[in-house]
Amino acid sequence: MTIAPFHPLHKSAGERMPSLLPSNVSTELLKISTEIADEAALNAASVDRVGGFPASDFDRLVDAGLLRAPLRSDLGGIGLGFESNRMGLLLQILKQIGRGNLSLGRVFEGHVNALQLIQTFAKEEQIRAFAKDAHSRKAFGVWNAEAKDGVKLYPIGEERYRMEGSKTFCSGCGYVERPFVTDSLPAIACWSDERLGHLVSNQDYADSVE
Template sequence: MTAPKSLCVVSQPPNADQRVPVRISRELRAIAADEERGYRSIACSIDLLRQAGYLTDDGAFDPARTARALMQVGAANLSVGRLWEGHINALHLIRLYGTGDLKTSMNRRIEKGALLGVWGADAEVPVTLDAFDTHLNGRKNFTSGLETVTHAIVTVNSGRDVRLALIDVTDTARADPSTWDMQGMQATASGAYDFTGLSADRIEWVGSPGDYLKEPRFVGGVWRIAALQAGAAAGLLDMAATELRTAGRMNAEAQQSRLISVLMRVWAGMALTERAADATIDREIAPEDIVATSIAARLFTEEVGLDAIRAVEQSIGLRHFEAGSETGRMARDLAVYLRQAARDAFLQRAARTAVGEDGRIWGVFG
């Protein structure tokens, strides 16, 4: 695989605290609407992150630093953030469970332009190995990054026997973008991917059966989703404030109170997310406490995101719903992204941990 032709040029490397340079954030935001309309490929934005060195970090060394970077990218361009989070997740799984040869080869592939993803949502026919272990059957839904993601970690089989397969997904004949009929996150180029008939010889297995579900790496990693949700909520509020200032409407006390009330909760969600990220590398914290805190961050930032959408609708008014509205596009993207899977199950699991035993409410804060 050869490196893709550079679509965007970046002169600034990542700085010490892993904050995304202001120039990159501005560029990601500037081209976000174009990407939704197909004027520029999502690969342009990914190229910005690649050139700046962000595709080689899986977040394991300093998760809180990675959380802050995800927040900033989510604020600027949530679709790009979604793809980058998938890449981070996939790279982390390879470095956790892959062989030494796989880790080395994947580093080389990323240097040459590979982008990774994690595709775990089965379609009506789940992805499984056939009876002879020679070919795959089934499809995956909600496969983000069609024609941009080059290698996906795909879940094969289910339950305790679930396996992780690293597969080259550049065969466009297997991709079906028509199944993504959502009002938001259009720029992610999501859809379905058919693995039926794919030879097992083309699979690079990652780890052993069941590794994917091990905690606190599995649900304990949803702080990355929380980071994007918090960042996107902050970005939406920021854009609304910009439009209100431009229209001379930001001086109204009602507008200020409405936006700052939500923004304070966004800041709280960011702090909780950073703490959840930090907890994953703290060996003194029990795995289930790590999981509960990560869940709490994910669910809290979901609620804050909904509050941000409502506040912006009230503040901008009818113009928010115009076809070319920037706040409207950002709100649609956020509304779709907030609907992550298993919300109720997550809430119950966190509750069992935090309030199911004496003294557990302190969790990672004890």
């Protein structure tokens, strides 16, 4: 399986991200999302091709602080899509972004879903580590869809594993730097309830995965 080169969404070290703390944050994020969607609709035709990605539109989502928004408030976010009082806002934002470009909306939805999983099931130390990645403009995703063979882990040493297999969809490939990849151990049936998930860093497959 060959992976496209990465196009990280990094700002220069000295730039500060906008605050997500104003009392009218819901109104502001929805307004910004609507503006981004309007622009994305104008750009959609130019990126609707094999290998295309709405990079400039996604950068605007990042600049607006939307990559951090799904984090808990104590982690610098607003709990977008994670805290119950923010679910309605998430649906409105996804509706707007999807109106502009469904591909853009799908990648952002995957980012939100990944942070939901992390904040629900990960250890606190892991949650805080990945929260730092979200603050550093790293996009997350969930790569779950697969054929019958799926992806499996094979032990290759103490606390080390080799991941083998393929996914049928990898939304945001080449831009998503923290994909949440579901897999299973060989002794576990592929479609069992004992599914595993691992976050893969860009260092693990910066050039390709075979």
